[in-house]
Amino acid sequence: MAANNRRMSGKKGAQVGSGGKRRRGLEGKGPTPPAEMRKGHAKQRAAQAKARRAQSRAKGPRSKGTSELVVGRNPVVEALREGVPANTLYVQQFIDNDERVREALQLAAERGGINLMEAPRPELDRMTNGLNHQGLVLQVPPYEYAHPQDLADNAADEGEDPLIVALDGVTDPRNLGAVVRSVAAFGGHGVVVPERRAAGMTAGAWKTSAGTAARTPVARATNLTRALEAYKKAGIMVVGLAADGDVELGELDALEGPVVIVVGSEGKGLSRLVGETCDFRVRIPMPGGAESLNAGVAAGIVLYEAARRRA
Secondary structure (H helix, E strand, O other): OHHHHHHHOOOOOOOOOOOOHHHHHHOOOOOOOOHHHOOOOHHHHHHHHHHHHHHHHHHOOOOEOOOEEEEOHHHHHHHHHOOOOOOEEEEEOOOOOOHHHHHHHHHHHHHOOOEEEEEOHHHHHHHOOOOOOOOEEEEEOOOEOEOHHHHHHHHHHOOOOOEEEEEEOOOOHHHHHHHHHHHHHOOOOEEEEEOOOOOOOOHHHHHHOOOHHHOOOEEEEOOHHHHHHHHHHOOOEEEEEOOOOOEEHHHOHHHHOOEEEEEEEOOOEOOHHHHHHOOEEEEOOOOOOOOOOOHHHHHHHHHHHHHHHHO
16 A cells, blocks of 8 residues: 555656666766876877887897998098998008098097908908908998888877888989988988888988988888888878879878878889879979989978978
């Protein structure tokens, strides 16, 4: 009877207990998690990028080039002046001590970390395969290349959209050095080169970069097409430079966001697979009628346009 009276009463609202749900609903959610644990937060993305880099390092060492010898008095002095990395300076026994020899010894001593080794002429002849070394040989250590993903991760760490240049079939180290210099000048995040049939970071590339190679990473890709596809999956637009491109440089809005600029060789341009991988093929207007530009000049023009739009 009492239960029936409760059902027939005019009271509004629930007549049964909430099971403690209301009380739990009023309780706090606990302390706010740190930024690194909040989904979508910039610090979480940076922490994830750092973890990916650590994982890639754990898988194996980065790609390294081979040791190189700079041969001859003038080339050795120029390399030391330009800050080309070196670990040993070989000097011929009983060498004529002229001004260039004295400068080479002085530069090596001032920099520090370069071993000075005296060697007989036959030994230097053997080391250089009979080249005219003039009594001076500078050993350049192997260059340690980054992984292509490192360049995008570095941009994320800085809170910036990636601006990367990839070189397809560029075999002149001086062009590579010029591109590295342009990337540094216009706020880019690095350069990607293929592992085969392409210029690497030789002493010539270091000299042309005018020292900027020390702070601008160069990554080596086992397969450039796959590296570009990985960038696309990460949301980075891939733009190839081509004389017959469908889009003119001034009309390309993609430069304002994350982008990889792909530059081909001066003679052949982009390879077929790389060209097909690009989201856009862009042309640089040339009122003067030139057929093509070398890789260093072309990359510099597009990097300037990208930096202007991002400013």
